[in-house]
Amino acid sequence: MEFGPELKRGALTALVVAVCGVVLGLLWLWLAPRIPLVSDGKAVYLKDSEGEQAVGADGTFVLLGLGMGALTALVAFWRCRRGGIGIVLGLAVGGVLGSLLAWRIGVWLGPTQDIVAHAKQVGAKKVFDGPLDLQAKAALLVWPIAATLAHLGLTTAFGPRDPQPPQGWDVPLPPPPQ
Template sequence: MTREVRAFAVTVLALATLGIGAGLLWSAVSPRAPYQVTERGLVLADISTQALIAADGWYAVITGGLGLLCGAAGWFAGRRWMLGVLAGLGVGGSAGAALTYWVGSTFTIGAATVEAAAAPGVKIVPGALALTANGVAVSWPLLAVGLFGLLEGMHGYRESPLRQPYGEDPLTGPAGGPLDGPGRG
């Protein structure tokens, strides 16, 4: 039981640590939406900008890719502690996705340039990163747990007696007769 808890804790900490790097990467590659400075505060300068959607897309690509990577690595490395690693993928993936959002929206990496047509004397500034499609926040844990389950299902089916046709014994062959081949019969 303590090994399962240890596998859970190590998995959660590893995925949360990856979330910090993923947030910095998201901040570096995502475009910033242009905002206009007014007396009421910041207002979206170009309502037809695709920067908001691009930020969601980059977040989904980065966290989804890490989810697939972590799911495969967790399945291959955690064969002895399946339940702890699987639970760690779900909780750690959620923590990593949350840290990715927090780090990416807090720190600006690289040049944050924006392009928008503005009237003379109007100041345009880059906006902070934010998710407009909140559903992409579950891509990391969903893909990690999903791939882990898929790999385990394929592995379990390969070793399953259900793969044998009905009425066939794997040791004696069809209809109880000896199998032909090297080392059998």
């Protein structure tokens, strides 16, 4: 068995899937709820101490990761219906790299990480957005897991079948003796 074509196919899949992380990062930045903060001039507080915006940002990342996993698996299956270990590994590695890229893009393009400087710039008693961050780092694994499971399901349901050897009842019986 030759591994060269499988490695090429896997590397190309990983690269394409990882680049899709830019889309995930921009969607996360756009759709994630903002964490409202307020400063009294001495300290910075949550505007709503019972708010769930931080959890909502993680949940948004998870849901987007599920969607991207299903979408990339569907496209990979559509492009290469016969599957192979290269495609599956490419989906897994590309999903991890894409999730990392999306997380860093969301943090980089989101509100500033320097909360104290931002609070001083805005002024006392003014509401401003806190930084976008991913508290549950396990959310980075949602995309690759969803992609590999979706690809497995698609291959199982619609992939090519191996020819089955004839069973005992499939073999024609010899003619009865005369």
